[in-house]
Amino acid sequence: MNREKIHGVDYDPFEIEQQEWKKRQVRERLKQILTITSPIFILILWEFLSRTGLVDARFFPAPTAIIATFLDMGANGELYQHIGISLYRIFAGFLLGVIPAIILGLLMGLYSPIRHFFSPLVMALMPIPTLALLPIILIIFGIGEVSKIVTIAGSVFFPVIINTVAGVVNIDRIYLDVAKNYGASTKDFFFKIALPGSLPVMLEGIQMGQAIALLTIVAAEMMGANSGIGYLIWTSYSSFILKEMYVGLVLISFFGYLFSLLLRGLQRKLLPWK
Amino acid sequence: MSDNAKISIDGLTKVFYKKNSSVVALKDINVEIQDGEFVCLIGPSGCGKTTLLRILAGLETPSIGEFTIAQGKEDRPIQSMVFQEQGVIPWLTVYENVAFGLKMRHLPKDTVQERTDYYLRKVGLDKFANLYPKELSGGMKQRVSIARAFANDPEILLMDEPFGALDEQNKFILQEELLNIWSETKKTVLFITHSIDEALLLSDRILLMSSQPGQIIDQKTIDLARPRNMEQVRSNKEMADDFVNIWKHLQVEVQGSRI
Ligand SMILES: Nc1ncnc2c1ncn2[C@@H]1O[C@H](COP(=O)(O)OP(=O)(O)O)[C@@H](O)[C@H]1O
Ligand SMILES: [Mg+2]
Numbered sequence: 001m002n003r004e005k006i007h008g009v010d011y012d013p014f015e016i017e018q019q020e021w022k023k024r025q026v027r028e029r030l031k032q033i034l035t036i037t038s039p040i041f042i043l044i045l046w047e048f049l050s051r052t053g054l055v056d057a058r059f060f061p062a063p064t065a066i067i068a069t070f071l072d073m074g075a076n077g078e079l080y081q082h083i084g085i086s087l088y089r090i091f092a093g094f095l096l097g098v099i100p101a102i103i104l105g106l107l108m109g110l111y112s113p114i115r116h117f118f119s120p121l122v123m124a125l126m127p128i129p130t131l132a133l134l135p136i137i138l139i140i141f142g143i144g145e146v147s148k149i150v151t152i153a154g155s156v157f158f159p160v161i162i163n164t165v166a167g168v169v170n171i172d173r174i175y176l177d178v179a180k181n182y183g184a185s186t187k188d189f190f191f192k193i194a195l196p197g198s199l200p201v202m203l204e205g206i207q208m209g210q211a212i213a214l215l216t217i218v219a220a221e222m223m224g225a226n227s228g229i230g231y232l233i234w235t236s237y238s239s240f241i242l243k244e245m246y247v248g249l250v251l252i253s254f255f256g257y258l259f260s261l262l263l264r265g266l267q268r269k270l271l272p273w274k
Numbered sequence: 275m276s277d278n279a280k281i282s283i284d285g286l287t288k289v290f291y292k293k294n295s296s297v298v299a300l301k302d303i304n305v306e307i308q309d310g311e312f313v314c315l316i317g318p319s320g321c322g323k324t325t326l327l328r329i330l331a332g333l334e335t336p337s338i339g340e341f342t343i344a345q346g347k348e349d350r351p352i353q354s355m356v357f358q359e360q361g362v363i364p365w366l367t368v369y370e371n372v373a374f375g376l377k378m379r380h381l382p383k384d385t386v387q388e389r390t391d392y393y394l395r396k397v398g399l400d401k402f403a404n405l406y407p408k409e410l411s412g413g414m415k416q417r418v419s420i421a422r423a424f425a426n427d428p429e430i431l432l433m434d435e436p437f438g439a440l441d442e443q444n445k446f447i448l449q450e451e452l453l454n455i456w457s458e459t460k461k462t463v464l465f466i467t468h469s470i471d472e473a474l475l476l477s478d479r480i481l482l483m484s485s486q487p488g489q490i491i492d493q494k495t496i497d498l499a500r501p502r503n504m505e506q507v508r509s510n511k512e513m514a515d516d517f518v519n520i521w522k523h524l525q526v527e528v529q530g531s532r533i
Pocket of ligand 2: 434
């Protein structure tokens with residue numbers, strides 16, 4: 001018996017709930033539409049202003065013109081070399097920064113003497129922008145790939161190590177007690193408790209590190225390289241080919257977005273228990 | 275000291291030292307617990323029950339005094355603890371949590387599998403083996419915690435108010451399950467509770483503690499035949515008297531600590 005009489009009118013509770021559900025679905029879809037509307041709106045507005053000459057098309061070339069430039073640049077293959085070399089530097093630098101940061105971070109989090117020894121160093125070095133050290137890095141490592149990779153590693157290192165330490169320190173004491181009570185060895189402690197327990201906070205640090213890596217690569221390539229997306233942005237700016245500069249900017253934005261998505265996916269994969 | 279003592283605690287005192295306010299959590303504790311005995315420790319909150327268990331569990335060291343836990347079979351761990359706050363590890367599945375102690379001891383794979391499956395079935399969690407703890411209710415988490423301790427097959431079991439946070443229904447069911455598993459394994463159990471009913475239902479012997487300083491001031495042997503259930507405990511005249519006596523003791527203790 002689904003039908004009930006309220007004030008003499010027939011109501012079906014399922015019908016009512018179904019309608020509520022439909023309303024919620026519509027609202028969800030509306031939100032999704034809104035999320036893609038804003039970038040599209042900006043692009044259309046930009047296109048319009050640029051084409052009609054309301055803004056100076058030399059400084060703000062229309063999006064379609066930028067796409068055309070992108071296709072032109074793609075046709076001669078040079079663009080892909082720039083992209084490839086930048087990605088290589090980002091990945092290598094990222095790994096070179098993240099891996100030691102995780103290892104040292106876990107050790108600092110688990111063993112308070114190590115933490116007390118290293119944390120003043122980390123605190124003192126962290127505020128120095130790695131880019132400000134670029135001249136010295138160039139002197140030590142030369143103008144080759146290593147100097148760029150080291151620069152990125154240096155700037156990725158700090159957010160990751162700080163979050164890893166915080167992640168371990170904030171693991172609830174009870175889990176450490178449980179591990180100890182059940183006779184966990186040092187190795188098990190490391191891999192079964194400290195690593196997974198600190199992973200959520202650590203991944204936030206890696207996400208931050210990823211954003212910083214992109215900022216750093218562009219600046220580093222502007223200052224001391226003759227290839228890469230940053231170099232492309234810088235040379236096209238210096239020779240006033242702004243369309244090509246915009247292609248570089250869009251590429252950076254695209255890769256930033258892509259990496260964020262990949263890391264979010266990784267997060268979901270690695271943290272099924274959250 | 276009798277030959278059959280599984281746990282013997284000798285003149286154990288624990289002081290938590292702080293600059294301005296030191297606490298004598300335990301003072302001159304002397305207890306013997308026989309092999310296979312189920313002993314409940316009851317006392318007002320803050321009297322040092324958890325501290326005593328943590329010392330036996332090797333998580334704290336006594337200030338003075340000592341204790342021994344008799345080692346029977348060589349390959350057995352000395353003790354396993356069921357913590358007051360459950361301590362089910364959130365990044366391990368139900369199965370991995372129950373298998374935790376066995377895996378830490380690096381036992382052969384099939385032994386781990388076999389024992390884990392057995393105790394998962396015992397506490398009715400076999401269907402939930404692959405879930406993460408976030409998807410479990412409080413009662414289910416406590417089952418995981420108990421299964422983990424039993425699966426580890428230790429010499430003695432230390433349980434710190436395992437059912438304290440559960441609703442009545444769940445509590446009754448879990449008490450019964452615990453008694454079932456216990457009668458099957460005949461483990462020596464030291465069980466903390468603040469519920470008199472629970473202590474009467476579960477124990478062979480009840481130790482009464484006072485607070486500040488935490489001392490064992492009295493004990494009662496519970497002779498009620500097993501298997502027991504709550505109705506028997508409630509309808510038994512002797513039990514009712516015991517209940518009132520223990521209750522009075524706790525009242526005095528609580529009043530005393532208020533002054
Ligand atoms: N790590 C600690 N540091 C300082 N004081 C503690 C510590 N652990 C327990 N205490 C104190 O010791 C006393 C006994 O605590 P506890 O053993 O937790 O009591 P219970 O489990 O009976 O409620 C309390 O007064 C508590 O404040
Ligand atoms: Mg307690």
